[in-house]
Amino acid sequence: MEYEEIHSFLDTTADKLESCWDVKILSHIANQRVPDLVMSGRGTLLRADIHLLWTQWFLESICDPNKFINSSQGYAHIFKVVQQRIPFICNQISESELQKLTIDISRLIAKEVERRKTRKRIRLDIDKKKLLWDIQGLEPRCWICGYKFTNWAENKFLGYSNCKEVPLPRFVDYMTLHGLKQRDVSVEIDHAVPFSKGGTDELDNLRLSCGWCNCHKSDRLSIYDVTVQPQIIEHPKFGKQSIPHPFWVVRLLSIRRRCEYEGNCDKTVNNSQLTLIYKHPEGAMNPANLKVICQEHDPLGSSRLISRDIAEQMR
Incomplete structure (x- = not known):
């Protein structure tokens, strides 16, 4: 099983420079499960850090915290921006779920804005x-x-x-x-x-x-x-x-x-x-x-x- 898993992964991902511009090949690569052997026992760290990075990109793609650092517009405006965007991202959930997700994401972005504000050490x-x-x-x-x-x-x-x-x-x-x-x-x-x-x-x-x-x-x-x-x-x-x-x-x-x-x-x-x-x-x-x-x-x-x-x- 280990041989088949590692062989399949390398066959799909290694030496695929041409795949950088081919969405079909990229999709195939993305669907591969990364064998633990490839991460050499560092799977927890490598996965956790990339998940944190993906989360940051996801939140910033909805509403860029940097735009609000020196702005007079506060949480209400962030909420409005998120509320407008969320239906396009999650279009198959109920109104109550949509509202809860909007609140959760708005709070996370507002918290990130506060983190990025210039503070005096x-x-x-x-x-x-x-x-x-x-x-x-x-x-x-x-x-x-x-x-x-x-x-x-x-x-x-x-x-x-x-x-x-x-x-x-x-x-x-x-x-x-x-x-x-x-x-x-x-x-x-x-x-x-x-x-x-x-x-x-x-x-x-x-x-x-x-x-x-x-x-x-x-x-x-x-x-x-x-x-x-x-x-x-x-x-x-x-x-x-x-x-x-x-x-x-x-x-x-x-x-x-x-x-x-x-x-x-x-x-x-x-x-x-x-x-x-x-x-x-x-x-x-x-x-x-x-x-x-x-x-x-x-x-x-x-x-x-x-x-x-x-x-x-x-x-």
């Missing part, structure tokens, strides 16, 4: 920073990758005096270059739901993050916010290697949060720094070929590390 005072630090317990770590903050990073974050720049590591991970810059090893406050996407400055939306993760997470939420070919670099030992986009690293680490070693492992971002490794060494480092790994079970070992001089050339 609140600069967190030292007391709130200390509270965030204390909440993390005895060993504060980056909530995404598990990087353990140094005393220097703690002192700088909490505003203590005499916090001079510290020497950065001589060797860095060639896949992420984490630690190449001072910011990478600093403590920063990350909004789990980005501020620009409606996230608040309340404690339940704030996390402690290393500068590297916070920088590359930015205001992204979906794996599809980045759709590029993995970068090719020249590794001093392995030769040409592909490396993942930094946001793919952040997204997978923040979702999995534990080592995915096949023999089971108790390492999580709460007790260890985690990174990514390929599932298949000859494959491209895209989301379908990535897995979370701890230092103990990393097959690359010390070969993962390259000197700062070589790393600088890769930037």
Whole structure:
């Protein structure tokens, strides 16, 4: 069954560049069930993120929230726009269902308008920073990758005096270059739901993050916010290697949060720094070929590390 399923899927979808302009072929491709093997165990993430994206496109196609951000027209006008459009989309439902759907969609769009309005960030005072630090317990770590903050990073974050720049590591991970810059090893406050996407400055939306993760997470939420070919670099030992986009690293680490070693492992971002490794060494480092790994079970070992001089050339 697995053979038939994967063979049928590849036969329908692979090497079909001409299908980009043929609606009949596209329809046939769209009707294919994606085998779990194709998504390499990432089906939950890949499906969830694409469904969220489709939902966003659907709502925006009915009523564009951006048109109402600086407009005096409010919910009543949004409701009117949706009410005019919904009958053309759903023309076989009852009046009561039509009314309920109109209300539901109007509220979702109005909520999105509020999220996108320009808001002023609140600069967190030292007391709130200390509270965030204390909440993390005895060993504060980056909530995404598990990087353990140094005393220097703690002192700088909490505003203590005499916090001079510290020497950065001589060797860095060639896949992420984490630690190449001072910011990478600093403590920063990350909004789990980005501020620009409606996230608040309340404690339940704030996390402690290393500068590297916070920088590359930015205001992204979906794996599809980045759709590029993995970068090719020249590794001093392995030769040409592909490396993942930094946001793919952040997204997978923040979702999995534990080592995915096949023999089971108790390492999580709460007790260890985690990174990514390929599932298949000859494959491209895209989301379908990535897995979370701890230092103990990393097959690359010390070969993962390259000197700062070589790393600088890769930037």
